[in-house]
Amino acid sequence: MGIQFNLENESKRREVLAAGHVVPELSRCVQCGICSYNCPIGIDVRRHAWLGESIDDSHCLTCGECVRRCPRGVLHFEMMELFVRGKE
């Protein structure tokens, strides 16, 4: 089953990417690589975690697989403050 391009999904993906990103908690990571192994498009999430950098990759599908699969709770999705929408 491949990943099919779908305009509605793509628009949603871009919206999520613009709003925030996956952030690693360095002190929890043991570099097991489960995150990178399960990324459907092969982003080396583990590398970002080693460097303590957020996963800012425009190809990210925002599927949440890395967050869900991490056995150590290293990754979480964080809103980028600069672009957080104000309360209406």
Place this chain on the structure above:
Amino acid sequence: MTRYVILGTGVAGVAAASTLRTVEPSSEIVLVGEDIHGFYSRPGLAYYLNDEIPEKQLTIFTKDDWKKLRVKYVGGLATRLDPGGHQLEIGTNGHMTYDRLLLATGSNAVPLNIPGAGLQGVVKLDDLDDARRILSFTRRARTAVVVGGGIIAVELVEGLLARGLKVHYLLRGDRYWPNVLDEKESHLLEHRLAEDGVSLHFQTEAAEILGKHGKVAAIRTTKEETIRCEIVAVGIGVRPRMELAKKAGLLTDRGILTDENLQTNDEDIFAAGDVSQVYDPVSGQSLIDTLWYPAREKGRIAALNMSGRMSNYKRKVAVNILRLAGVMTTIIGAVASGVDDDLVSVARGSSESWQQLPNTIALESSTEINHLRLMIGEHTLVGAMVMGEQKLSLPIQDIIASKADITPVRHLLQPGAPLGQIMMDFWSDLKN
């Protein structure tokens, strides 16, 4: 040009090499290790064992990373250290001199000391070769017996289960990991293991491993029960590998003693990672951690000091997050005291600081699936155990690590109170 020699290719050694390369771009860095697989995720071995990742996923650095690091790698075991002459003897590679030396030799599993412990099929999980060995045995085995405690024993149980084996787990006492978990937590995990098909044998010790043609055939317990098996997996604790330091006359206790700069009693020799027992000026104690992140951090700080940049290792609250018997579990700070009869020394993936419990009140709140225990000091939260739902795990780590004054909510923390919600609200207020 200063020559830095690092013994050990684990995370402490590699973190030290990376830091040295950054602060001393033109120095000579030599990395010495006898593990032919070099640098990989040792905690990840558990996930390799239970088939969540393939072996190659354990490798962390690419060829390009090594190229950028510009370290000279020497394979072999250091057999002699002469601090006066600044010299090392490495296997058959002969002598090597150093200006500054880092001992990051890690720790080794304590072997089982019973008849039959040398038979083929008696395994441990220290390194990648051990994991490969276990996997090769599982292809021909039907039943395994696990002996030990702490995280590693359950990781062995789960790995062997995932490979389709019938698993027996022998525990010396009445419950699992009594010096970290409380009774309810132990029982929750034991219940889960039993549900997964593990046979738990309490108050039972391995008395003898019986063999046939040099291979494991069965285990005889202290209850005179004989369990037929082809594998006996041992996780009774680890010991820092400090023989070299001891013979060289460096000060040792349970590990190699260092000050807060990771410096030993020899000004040109430093220690980091599992092998180091580091002085903490806040508690006045020297403690061992066998955790990945503190090892990385110690490697970094040691490297700064080796290069003459004074930097203190500041002990942070020890945290481990793991899946125990399928239950996501976070252990933060001081959670318990006492000893675990299933372990003869510190367990891999733990911290001696978990047992440094001051005067506290323990409060807990549980459902069938989730469990939260808070260790409440006079003005701060000193430790916590979060099992199941992990939404609270990071906020509580934050509250404990920052030593936040919990006085405003202290009166609300009563038996039966919604502890999770109170702490979550407190954390939200703290952040805003």
